[in-house]
Amino acid sequence: MSENTTVERTARESALLESVPNQLFIAGKWVDSTSGRAIHVQDPATGAVIKTIADAAVEDGAAALDAAVAAQDSWAATAPRVRGEILRRAFDLLQERKNDFALLMTLEMGKPLAEALGEVAYGGEFLRWFSEEAVRISGRYGSNPEGTGTMVVTQRPVGPCFLITPWNFPLAMATRKIAPALAAGCTVVVKPAALTPLTTLFFVRLLEDAGLPAGVVNVITTSTSGAVSDPIIADPRLRKLSFTGSTPVGQALIRQSAEGVLRTSMELGGNAPFVVFEDADLDKAVDGAIIAKFRNIGQACTAANRFIVHESIAEEFARRVTERVNVFPIGRGTEDGVVIGPLINDKAVAKADELVQDALGRGATLLTGGNAIAGEGSFYQPTVISGVRPGSDILREEIFGPVLAITPFTDEDDAVRIANDTEYGLVSYVFTQDLARGHRMIDRLQTGMMGLNVGVVSNAAAPFGGVKQSGLGREGGLEGIQEYLSTKYTLIPNS
Incomplete structure (x- = not known):
């Protein structure tokens, strides 16, 4: 400039x-x-x-x-x-x-x-x-x-x-x-x-x-x-x-x-699951993950909070999203090309970091990011962590920051169990090329909204809202x- x-x-x-x-x-x-x-x-x-x-x-x-x-x-x-x-x-x-x-x-x-x-x-x-x-x-x-x-x-x-x-x-x-x-x-x-x-x-x-x-x-x-x-x-x-x-x-x-x-x-509040099955179009799933997680710097109730990925593709999914996240331009939102702006305040930065450090302390792997950015403003590095373990705070609490947390699953029942294991139920995201499975997930996931092979669902012509403690x-x-x-x-x- x-x-x-x-x-x-x-x-x-x-x-x-x-x-x-x-x-x-x-x-x-x-x-x-x-x-x-x-x-x-x-x-x-x-x-x-x-x-x-x-x-x-x-x-x-x-x-x-x-x-x-x-x-x-x-x-x-x-x-x-x-x-x-x-x-x-x-x-x-x-x-x-x-x-x-x-x-x-x-x-x-x-x-x-x-x-x-x-x-x-x-x-x-x-x-x-x-x-x-x-x-x-x-x-x-x-x-x-x-x-x-x-x-x-x-x-x-x-x-x-x-x-x-x-x-x-x-x-x-x-x-x-x-x-x-x-x-x-x-x-x-x-x-x-x-x-x-x-x-x-x-x-x-x-x-x-x-x-x-x-x-x-x-x-x-x-x-x-x-x-x-x-x-x-x-x-x-x-x-x-x-x-x-x-x-x-x-x-x-x-x-x-x-x-x-x-x-x-x-x-x-929300605690949106983003479920990626082994038959998913991985390119579409990665594109969907990026927008579902990092839109608004992750500060959205509809932001994907828990990335539940089939164990057979979890490593490749993590590699691809990390590759994308590593090149995100960070800065003041008025600057050309910036993807990651500041979080709303220092308290939000501290909360995101607390969740990341808890997950790492329980055995998760840091793939990129994981720290506040020094200097003026309230910036946090866009972060990807994989292998998030059960019991981690990041699986229970809304992140509201640019942190993508991946946990593996074994089969459809396991994915549904993990996805529904929350008091929240605002939105869910599912990526699969199996139409029958997609319809089953519509019925089985306990959320008021769902995106099937898409990372954004909000639309003025659609009813926005959740179930359970999401509203x-x-x-x-x-x-x-x-x-x-x-x-x-x-x-x-x-x-």
Whole structure:
């Protein structure tokens, strides 16, 4: 990169960050926090503070919910076509501003710019998909079995929603929740992660430009999540909670939601098995492994966590993936060609290293990587380890880092046993050329989603979600809007 390019890019970054709001968005207005505190957002590639924004207090959360409640009736009464057209305008504006959104995500989260552009495309699809679903909310009409009356079944918006989004996909996790809520006629309060709040603030400005009425979407950024969220969840006017994050936090939120019998959607932790059978197309399996593991620097709930490879090909599979990993460019996500950017913070680096060292201490073999990278930023070497032994922490805990851990299996039953030996059940990946075996694995693996001979499954038109401790409900697809609708039955007598 030339010196002039570096200066130009730095100037662009500064201008973009300056254009991002630093206040809360409540009732259609940008307002200061009542706390007097601030959140300092850092670039994980350098550790430098890139922007200082408002840090909401309890009173700000209450004001945001007040605004959502006040706007609920009018938004629910807004014609579905109008709601859909606002979402469609938001989609169009996002395409126009895709480069700005991608750069902003790279700055605050660290992912390579090419991946950030991919997230803009993916996140935008939720706006487009649910703009179309807004006009397809349906019901039923017909005689009751006794012939004494007419049954009318309709679907209504559940009401004000509280949406809590994670740091790893700052745009897509926001659009995946906001779009179906708005399409269904619900107003929302959004609380983005304190580590990556800028993308959500930038996105709500886009929603303003798309013509969204005041109070329909409200955004509060806070470093005291529990203190601000608890009163919102306890408020009887709130009717829905959607959360993406860790299973322990999700469990706590479910317990809190029980008091008000809230509708909940929980997209929680994962421990995805990636099963490679002896008959797999190894080239495709390696390609799938690279994207399933190293997409978003491994910081995805859908990232393959346990590579379960038939013993007859485990050594060759390990050799091929190691060959690929050894040439990954590492650096700041804004640099051309970078594949591995920083992890979100030093804590994430320490966790990845702890899991690797535990596995090595139990007898696994290090093939490449295995260390934090010294210097500024929170970088960890892309790592491959093989021969991971039963009992290793890396087989039980979500890695959330660029570490590919291989364990061998003997036969199909052994593979299924290893794959299902977890409290999680979000997604699985299977590579085999035996169609009958593939169908058996669909039935036998205890996950809410599965990729058969493919390393990425996410799609706005498909239902995203898991079983067991990976969560409740689905996001995306035909099922996604149902999470924000309640069913009402009316009987009309014939006379």
